[in-house]
Amino acid sequence: MTARWNESRIRELVQRLEDFRRSCRVTTLAEEQETSRSPFRLLVACVISLRTKDEVTAEASRRLFEIAPTPNHLAELEEKQIAGAIYPAGFYNTKAAQLKQIGRIIRDDFDDEVPASEADLLSMPGVGRKTANLVLGLGFGIPAICVDTHVHRISNRLGFVSTNTPEQTERALMEVLPRDLWVPINDLLVTFGQNRCHPTSPRCTNCQLEDLCPRIGVTRSR
Secondary structure (H helix, E strand, C coil), rough: CCCCCCHHHHHHHHHHHHHHHCCCCCCHHHHHHCCCCCCCHHHHHHHCCCCCCHHHHHHHHHHHHHHHCCHHHHCCCCCCCHHHHHEEEEEEEHHHHHHHHHHHHHHHHHHCCCCCCCHHCCCCCCCCCCHHHHHHHHHHHCCCCCCEEEEEEEHHHHHHCCCCCHHHHHHHHHHCHHHCCHHHHCCCCCCCCHHHCCCCCCCCCCCCCCCCCCCCCCCCCC
């Protein structure tokens, strides 16, 4: 753990992020976890969310679950039906093919239950470490750090880590963060990244983390 980020300071930052989140729209994946607590729905929504705005993910997921509430329903749909339901999510045709296969794999290979195994999740089409860790954490309560672009960017800006890839960030955060924060850190940093700590020109003026953040790599801000 770095000298700047001892456990007490990390927990203070997390508390501020929690306060900030309460003023923002709930992310689609956090809402899914809170309302359905379904690993299947989380997995599907996460696949849809890749390279897609959160508001689009929310509506696309809602439309798809209306016609495919279970893995079997998803497996039985035509790819064009899935694509039509999730449009305009990014790469909707590719995702439609992946989602149909995911439904079939869960139905045929795992008795209609999403597996609580990183290796099994990673074997599914369209599922990378980000998606697998999110399903393990939110869907099964298994400690795992889900690193997307927001988590990778902000962790480096804060000086939690000094890494070049999300995979490196995941491993580094496991050394820095207390284990009970592994699951919630994703939603906290995603919400913060979507609403304030933008990739370019972040809104640093009057930021809730202004006195804690060293602004590493920030060359222009508002």
